[in-house]
Amino acid sequence: MGRQATGATARSFYKSILLLLSIPTARGLPIPRNLTPTVDPGPDAWAEGLSGIGPLILLIGDRNTKQVLREIRGIHNAFSLAVAPLGLIFVLTGLIRLCGDQRLRSFIGYELEARASAGIEMTRINCGSVHAELVDGYIVRSTTADPQSQAIAVSTFEGDSEGSIDEAIARIRECNNFKSKKAQKSIPDGVANTNWCLRVTCSKATKQDSMEDRNEIKDMSAVEDCSGLEDILSDHLTNVEDRQTQSTMPKLQISFLCTFEAVSEFAVSAPLSKAPAIIFCIVSLVAILTMQVAALWQQNWRSAGWLLMFSGYIGIVLGTLSAAMLIHSSCACLVLHNRNTSYNPKWTEGLVISVKNTDSMDTTGSNFYRCSTQTQTFEAVWMKDPNSMKQFLAWVVSIFLSLAFICHYLGLRSCRWWLSVSELVICISAAFIRSITRGHQHKFEVFEDIKIDKRCMSTGIIRTQAAMKIDSSLLRGDCMDLRIYSDQPSCCTPLAGEQIAWQAAKLCHQSNDITSRLLDLTGMRVMASTNSQQKGNRAIFASFNGGLIVTEGLAFPGTRICLGFSSSITDLAAPTPLLSRGIMRQPQWAVTHSDLGKDSIPLGQVYISQLSSIIDWWTLSEDRNDRGDLQKNLQWCMFFVNMSFFLALMDTGLYDVELIIGIEKMQQVASEENVKIAGDVFKFFKDLWV
Structure with missing residues (x-):
């Protein structure tokens, strides 16, 4: 039984194999459904990526945005950034850094950032x-x-x-107007200072003219009120020039120098005019709005995000415009109108490097830099201090x-992908333009x-690089060296030499003989009048021949020195740094009255x-010695000059x-020893001349 079952099973298996072999075979491999390539989803994913990225x-591009914000001079510049913006993150953070409150x-x-650091990045x-x-020849701003x-x-x-005189007077008045406008804009004193120095030299004049000049200065002391030093100077120089025209004298040699402490890289870059900026704004705005309308037209005006897209774009324009104008309004801008080549081709403009060369032995002055x-x-x-209103607006604009x-981003995501690309291309092209x-x-x-006296302390433009000693017989009283200076506070308190000079002058003023001899010895003439622009100041016009005490006697320059300046009463109590400016850069010196x-x-x-030492160092060393140094080292050399100056002021003091x-x-701090020395000086002059 077992063998019969086994044989039947084997025959059935054999018949199954024969049946399979009789079926025709189809050669091929099955393809899984999940590996079948699709065509439709690819373009949708690519378009979705473009519309999203x-x-x-538009959020990046801070470098270009910094450049635009620094050059904003009005709403037209701010609008050109707003209609085609790049660097929105920097606009937002810049507004917060410059105008936001601490929170x-x-x-x-x-x-904890200093506002000046943010101001350099976004303003001028x-x-x-x-x-x-x-x-390396280029201007760079720093907060060191x-x-x-x-x-x-x-x-x-x-x-x-x-x-030439009219040109100088006009420039002086412009500087005074600039100073008045600074006060109106609440810009503090000591910021954006402008100093100037006018020098007028005349190498030949008759004695009669010289005496007329002295008498004119003396007569002008009766003026109790004037509109400013420049008005007095204008009348005085005009009279001198009229006398020159009527005689055989050569014309006046005039040099003027004005320094301006506020400098940036924008000083030599011409700003974009309004017309191109306005045209650029209109083209960019129309291009973006046209693209948005075209995208809606392609969608048969059925896009669900059109409201977000339009309202978001208008909001970006208004928000960026508001942020740019808030950043621009954080600074006060004031222009000193220069009289450049459009007025007179003889004007020259450039830069000078201000540094106190304490270790330099060079007395030739500072280099003058010019650009093409x-x-x-x-x-x-x-930069103005932020107020509460501006800080509140910074909050509002930042959130807005x-x-x-x-809103604009969500609206663009619901529109065609090419709208985002078109807007991006327009903004990048606008940034490039x-x-x-x-x-x-x-x-x-x-x-x-040209070499420059950068402090405007002596001659402004430096021409005399060396001085020499001449015989006293060669001294000429028919030459004039007139120097007019801007208001430059010396902030020097009276030293021992000036205290003794004041006390001695008070004693000598009691004697008409001693007073007249001292004034004639130095040739001192002084006119002082109230400056209507600054009530506490005096407009001083001083003229003297010299009379510096040196070891050999009294030193006189080869010309008559005339000085004009405006000074506070406290500075007049220490006149050495004010009067010593007139002896700087004098080419000839002589010694008399041994x-x-x-x-x-x-x-x-x-x-x-x-x-x-006087002619080789102290009168040539502006770069090394400031007013305080000159006061300490020349207070005793200028003793006679200071005494004569105080005596002339006492005559003016009648008015x-x-x-x-x-x-x-200011002189009440004089010690008893200084008062005693002043008495000895008075006794010396009394025994000598009375």
Whole structure:
């Protein structure tokens, strides 16, 4: 039984194999359904990626945005950024950093940042806590607390024509107007200072004319009120020039120098005019709106996100415009209108590096730098303190701009993919156009023909590089060296030499003989009048021949010195740094009155220089010695000059009691020893001349 079952099973298996072999075979491999390639989902994913990434690119581009924000000069520049924006994140963070309160700035991690650092990135701020430096010939702004050097703008003029004086007077008045506008804009004193120095020399004049000049100065002391030093100067120089025209004298040699401490890289880059900026705004706005309308038209005006897209874009434009204008309004801008080549081709503009060369033995002055444009903008940009209203607006604009971008992004996601790409292309193209149309900074190079007194302390434009001693018989009283200076506070308190000079002058003023002899010895004539622009100041016009005490006697320059300046009463109590400016850069010196030298007058053991030291160092070293240094080293050399100056002011004090009282108040610190020395000096002059 078992063998029969096994055989039947084997026969059945054999028949099954024969049946399978008789069926024709089909050769091929099965293809799984999940590996079958699809065509439709690919373009949808690519378009979705473009529509999602395109608007996000508008958030980046901070470098280009910084450039645009720094060059904003009005709403037209801000609108050009708003209609085709890039760097929206920087616009938002920049607004918070510059205008936000501490809570808003702490939200993005800038609560401890100095506002000046943010101001350099987004504005043209160039004064206050910011200064300019010259690096490889290009201007770079910095916030270094104690800078080793500082770039200062310079405007110079030289001439001998009849209109040269008018040019200088016009520039002086512009500087005074600039100072008044600073006060109106609440820009503090000491920020964006402008100093100037006018020098007028005449190498030949008749004695009659010279005496007329002295009498005119003396007669002008009766003027109790004037509109400013420049008005007095204008009348005086006009009279001198009229007498020159009527005689055989050569024309006056005039040089003028004005320095301006607020400098930035935008001083030599011409800003984009309004017309191209407005056209650029309109083209960008129309292009973006056209693309948006075309996308809606393609969708048969049935897109669900059109409201978000339009409202978001308008919100971005308004938010960016508001943020840019808030950043721009955080600074006060004030322009000093320069009289460049459009007025007179003899004006020269450039830069000078202000640094006190304490270790330098060079007395030739500072280098003058010029660029290829030859003209520059004198613009002061000062950062204002934020008020509560501006901080509140920073909150509102920040939230509004953030919500506007979210709405616009969601609206673009619901529209055709090419709309996002088109908007991105327009914004990138606009950024590129803004970059190539902006003004570019030019390189500054040394101009070898001019050396500058950067402090405007002596001659402005330096021409005399050496001085020599001449015989006293060659001294000429028919030459004039007139120097007029801007208001530059010296902040010097009276030292021992000036205290003794004041006390001795009070004693000598009691004797008409001693007073007249001292005034004739130094040739001192002084006119002082109240400055209507600054009630506490006096407009001073002083003229003297010399009379510096040196070891050999009394030193006189080869010309008559005339000085004009405006000064406070407290500074007039220490006149050495004010009057010593007139002896700087004098080419010729002579010594007379050997009986009045160092060993004759009873001043005690004090430091008095030799004539060689005066003409070789102290009168040529503006870069090394400031006003305080000159006061300490020349107070005893200028003793006779200071005494004569005080005596002339006492004569003026008959009309200006406040002036004498103010000087006396500053001189009350004189010690008993100094008062005793002043009495000995008075006794010396009394025995000598009375």
